[in-house]
Amino acid sequence: MMNNPYVSIIIVNWNGLRYLEKCFNSVKNQNYQNYEIVFVDNASTDGSVDFIKENYPDTVIINNNKNLGFAEANNIGVQKSKGEYLFLLNNDAWVEKNTIQELLSTYSKIDNLGVVGCKVKNPDGTIQDLGIKIDRLGYPIGINKESTDDFVADVFFVSGCAFFMKKELFSRFNGFDERYFMFAEDVDLCWRVRLQGYKIVTNTNAEIYHYGGGSIVGGTIKNKKYVTNANRIYLRERNTLSTMVKNLELRNLIFRISISIIFNIAECIFFIFILRPKVSLAYVKSWWWNLRNIKGTLMRRKNIQMHRKITDRDLNEFIHNRIVKLDLIKTIGIPEVTTK
Structure with a gap:
């Protein structure tokens, strides 16, 4: 240097x-x-x-x-x-x-x-x-x-x-x-x-x-309650899904994407049940974005997988077996979703 x-x-x-x-x-x-x-x-x-x-x-x-x-x-x-x-x-x-x-x-x-x-x-x-x-x-x-x-x-x-x-x-x-x-x-x-x-x-x-949340409302804990909003959920879910598709080895990708979508469906049903359909729509929009952009995602995936030097297993020490969403529910309850 x-x-x-x-x-x-x-x-x-x-x-x-x-x-x-x-x-x-x-x-x-x-x-x-x-x-x-x-x-x-x-x-x-x-x-x-x-x-x-x-x-x-x-x-x-x-x-x-x-x-x-x-x-x-x-x-x-x-x-x-x-x-x-x-x-x-x-x-x-x-x-x-x-x-x-x-x-x-x-x-x-x-x-x-x-x-x-x-x-x-x-x-x-x-x-x-x-x-x-x-x-x-x-x-x-x-x-x-x-x-x-x-x-x-x-x-x-x-x-x-x-x-x-x-x-x-x-x-x-x-x-x-x-x-x-x-x-x-x-x-x-x-x-x-x-x-x-x-x-x-x-x-x-x-x-x-x-500070956090300077550009978009949400992602903060207020009065021991996790606060987020529908747009934040949409961006988080769509980008996380795309990131997994790009970076995971195929043997892990299919299983983890399946589990992720199961969680998403459960969240959709929950928000419909509590009469918050706009929040459920955020998850649906995230899936639709990934379907519409799958060609570009797969092109990026091909390049990433071609040049990778380590396996998914090599990264296990950096990955928790716990599911973050379940941990949040256990510790601070159901998130409060704002409309802002």
Whole structure:
């Protein structure tokens, strides 16, 4: 690694004006200063771009003419960036002053490194995650048990809210799947990276704080109740299904997809029973999207399977046998689904 490599910090924004000052000030306060900020705005209407122009004039600003979503907007930012390393940072996050220096140092300590994540904290300082594993159906399970180690090596993927990677490697893997819009793009990219034998770790000395839900309502726990919405369910289910089709070996794919659809059908029936048919429709729409886009998914699958260097079995240590959805029901009950 170069002694002082150039880092491109990519911040995607859609009507996130209320978060930007805290996010940008924390970046400006870094003890590592060889970086650029690439601000990718998805047609915000809240004055976000004007605020950045006025207060952070050295920022590279990309104006999209419509909301392209998290995945495509990040890819655009990467294409316009000049850094050797990329730090994809959510607009509703802020970083400790040594974060970038710590992330860079990881590459001198771990060989064959693909992606590095941060210790992600909630605004109140509690642990949000130290990296993430998945269950057998592809749903995320955050590692939130405090670690005394500098690195957490048993991580399947790291959250897209703070995603550090060499630009050359990101580009070689064609970045995020732009069809996803948002959700599971980080799982998918890390899965593809892992299948080619790269390591994914969290550097627990690199800390960020993350609000969560800055771009879409839901995904949060309020008053010990999990809150989500129908659009979030639709994007999560369709993208998770596509990710499994692309990345699993055939012998595992058929079984896991079957189990996933059985769970989906049960959820549909439940929401119809409690008179929430619009929520049930989100699952149906996710299946229909995957059917309509199956050709593109299978083309991507062919390329991924052709270049994989490890088997599904090699990844078992990163995968929980538990089913996340059942765990959530046991611990915090049936989710509250909003209409916002």
